Amino acid sequence: MTTENNASNIIEISELNKWYGDFHALKNINMNVKEGEIIVVCGPSGSGKSTLIRCVNFLEKFQEGGILVDGTELTDDAQKIRKIRSEVAMVFQHFNLFPHLSIVDNLTLAPIWVHNETKEESREKALKLLDRVGIKDQAEKYPNQLSGGQQQRVAIARSLCTTPKIMLFDEPTSALDPEMISEVLDVMVELAREGITMICVTHEMGFAKKVANRIIFMDEGQIVEENDPEQFFKNPESDRLKLFLKQILTH
Amino acid sequence: MAVNELQSTRKPPISQIGAVLWLRTNLFSSWINGFLTLASLYLLYIAIPPLLDWMFLSANFNFGTVNILGFDIKFSEVMADNDSCGREAACWPFIYEKLYMFIYGFYPREEVWRPDVFYGLTALLIVIVRLVRNYKYKNRVILSMIVTYPIVSYILIAGGFGLLPVVETHQWGGLLLTLIIASVGIIISFPIGVVLALGRQSDLRVIKLFSTLFIEFIRGVPLITILFMASFVLPLFLESGANFDKLLRALIGIALFQAAYFAEVVRGGLQAIPKGQYEAADSIGLSYFQKNVLIILPQALKISIPNIVGSSISLFKDTTLVLIIGLMDMLAMVNMTSQDIYWLGRETEGYVFVTMVFWVILYSMSRYSRKLEIRFNTENIN
Numbered sequence: 236m237t238t239e240n241n242a243s244n245i246i247e248i249s250e251l252n253k254w255y256g257d258f259h260a261l262k263n264i265n266m267n268v269k270e271g272e273i274i275v276v277c278g279p280s281g282s283g284k285s286t287l288i289r290c291v292n293f294l295e296k297f298q299e300g301g302i303l304v305d306g307t308e309l310t311d312d313a314q315k316i317r318k319i320r321s322e323v324a325m326v327f328q329h330f331n332l333f334p335h336l337s338i339v340d341n342l343t344l345a346p347i348w349v350h351n352e353t354k355e356e357s358r359e360k361a362l363k364l365l366d367r368v369g370i371k372d373q374a375e376k377y378p379n380q381l382s383g384g385q386q387q388r389v390a391i392a393r394s395l396c397t398t399p400k401i402m403l404f405d406e407p408t409s410a411l412d413p414e415m416i417s418e419v420l421d422v423m424v425e426l427a428r429e430g431i432t433m434i435c436v437t438h439e440m441g442f443a444k445k446v447a448n449r450i451i452f453m454d455e456g457q458i459v460e461e462n463d464p465e466q467f468f469k470n471p472e473s474d475r476l477k478l479f480l481k482q483i484l485t486h
Numbered sequence: 487m488a489v490n491e492l493q494s495t496r497k498p499p500i501s502q503i504g505a506v507l508w509l510r511t512n513l514f515s516s517w518i519n520g521f522l523t524l525a526s527l528y529l530l531y532i533a534i535p536p537l538l539d540w541m542f543l544s545a546n547f548n549f550g551t552v553n554i555l556g557f558d559i560k561f562s563e564v565m566a567d568n569d570s571c572g573r574e575a576a577c578w579p580f581i582y583e584k585l586y587m588f589i590y591g592f593y594p595r596e597e598v599w600r601p602d603v604f605y606g607l608t609a610l611l612i613v614i615v616r617l618v619r620n621y622k623y624k625n626r627v628i629l630s631m632i633v634t635y636p637i638v639s640y641i642l643i644a645g646g647f648g649l650l651p652v653v654e655t656h657q658w659g660g661l662l663l664t665l666i667i668a669s670v671g672i673i674i675s676f677p678i679g680v681v682l683a684l685g686r687q688s689d690l691r692v693i694k695l696f697s698t699l700f701i702e703f704i705r706g707v708p709l710i711t712i713l714f715m716a717s718f719v720l721p722l723f724l725e726s727g728a729n730f731d732k733l734l735r736a737l738i739g740i741a742l743f744q745a746a747y748f749a750e751v752v753r754g755g756l757q758a759i760p761k762g763q764y765e766a767a768d769s770i771g772l773s774y775f776q777k778n779v780l781i782i783l784p785q786a787l788k789i790s791i792p793n794i795v796g797s798s799i800s801l802f803k804d805t806t807l808v809l810i811i812g813l814m815d816m817l818a819m820v821n822m823t824s825q826d827i828y829w830l831g832r833e834t835e836g837y838v839f840v841t842m843v844f845w846v847i848l849y850s851m852s853r854y855s856r857k858l859e860i861r862f863n864t865e866n867i868n
């Protein structure tokens with residue numbers, strides 16, 4: 236694993252260790268992400284994928300090691316955390332839209348309250364983003380009037396509303412019915428091609444092959460193997476990855 | 487491949503619908519159930535007719551001539567007094583004569599328009615809340631009323647500020663005082679309750695501990711003891727000592743008491759909010775305050791509305807305890823009025839009357855809460 240100190244690293248994770256009580260959930264994670272890089276993280280359930288990316292925007296606290304996001308060290312300081320969170324957006328498995336707000340209000344919340352934008356400009360921007368993810372006509376509806384795929388696209392638009400530099404995706408398609416997966420993946424592919432930095436936990440290997448610069452395989456709280464997509468699928472080294480690939484590619 | 491023909495729909499068998507079914511499933515589903523049904527009917531039979539007889543059929547309605555909204559309505563030649571009313575049935579002229587005290591207490595007669603305007607405002611407020619259907623407006627209307635209504639009411643009832651003659655709090659009484667204690671108690675305790683509920687969920691140990699201790703202490707003691715403490719212990723800590731208004735002391739006690747109950751109701755609502763809502767709010771960079779005010783509380787309070795109303799109903803009933811510390815609320819007026827030497831021995835009429843007034847108010851509140859509950863259960867838009 237390389238930890239060269241490259242100036243263009245937008246995320247630098249070093250010697251990261253995280254425990255839930257006694258349970259060692261992340262073990263010595265070292266990982267650098269360059270600006271504009273698309274990283275796909277995969278691995279069996281419970282291997283610590285969510286925990287890892289949730290540390291990057293400090294939704295989870297960690298006990299050892301350090302994370303540098305765009306030059307800012309992650310600490311308990313509330314001010315810094317808010318700064319980082321406005322640059323790092325997250326899309327969740329279960330969308331987590333705000334059910335009491337209309338779609339457009341879901342999008343304009345952070346711009347208005349966190350970035351002090353006016354109602355008008357944030358609304359205009361929100362409608363543009365909704366147009367981009369293909370659901371402009373649903374702007375005045377409420378989240379549970381939309382299908383799962385539509386809701387996830389709203390969630391992506393919401394996270395784009397603050398023009399983040401980094402996007403974190405935590406299994407964005409695994410709560411969706413099969414026929415809705417591609418509409419969400421299409422939006423993500425488009426985003427990836429526009430040069431935003433992305434860490435994406437997913438088992439959609441088609442997506443990984445298409446856009447990832449690197450794929451990381453995790454198991455039992457560790458990074459077991461990482462490689463570019465071609466080598467990752469062609470020449471897996473560890474037995475655990477071979478087994479994992481066999482399981483998800485045959486299924 | 488076999489294709490089934492479309493079947494026409496049929497009515498269920500006759501024994502499964504209508505009155506017969508209802509009787510069988512609800513009243514006579516078993517021998518024991520049938521027996522209980524008959525026993526209850528018998529109890530109603532021996533209790534209801536005498537009560538109706540006492541309240542209406544044999545009761546005395548000789549009010550004399552009553553002016554209602556400008557019309558003189560003649561009930562009898564002269565108003566009945568204590569002697570001309572029998573002892574076997576209700577003597578409603580007693581209530582009629584003491585009505586002023588039941589409704590206004592010792593409020594000066596020449597200033598009675600002020601409580602009347604207060605009652606009118608309260609009624610108007612209820613009508614407005616029920617008429618405004620649109621959500622965005624409704625929240626705004628309710629919010630602005632929560633702020634202005636208490637201020638306007640206070641100036642109206644208490645006077646002062648160079649606007650109206652002062653009416654001291656010991657002159658307030660009856661239904662007026664009951665309504666004031668209940669509504670002030672509810673309005674003051676609600677924000678405190680919300681803060682306590684958030685405090686109990688807080689990550690900050692000290693705040694969590696304080697909130698939990700406060701809530702559990704208050705919920706662990708009867709309201710009466712809190713009223714006594716507010717009445718006798720509170721003045722010891724205060725400069726002004728015994729001069730400190732008796733009503734204010736009671737209100738502080740009641741507000742703290744109710745805050746603990748509201749806190750638990752709101753906490754129930756908070757616990758129903760999925761973790762994902764907190765995470766989404768955090769991840770877009772909202773502060774703790776913004777997260778709670780914009781995302782968590784609107785959802786949590788909405789779920790809690792039926793319980794909030796329920797808890798308010800309990801408080802409304804509990805306000806009757808203030809008579810223990812010498813405040814003259816509607817219930818205390820029963821004792822007061824029946825000590826009039828011209829109307830000795832008419833407590834029963836007083837209690838029945840006060841009971842009915844309470845029942846009408848509380849039953850309407852509980853119906854309203856039930857309606858809200860149904861609406862929130864079926865409503866899936868927001």
Ligand SMILES: Nc1ncnc2c1ncn2[C@@H]1O[C@H](COP(=O)(O)OP(=O)(O)O)[C@@H](O)[C@H]1O
Pocket residue numbers: 255258260278279280281282283284285286287
């Ligand atoms: N809040 C928590 N408390 C205790 N253990 C947790 C918590 N969250 C996750 N874990 C544990 O940490 C491990 C990694 O979880 P997670 O990162 O969610 O895995 P993945 O996303 O790869 O499925 C799992 O064994 C899980 O049970």
Ligand SMILES: [Mg+2]
Pocket residue numbers: 284285286405406
């Ligand atoms: Mg996960």
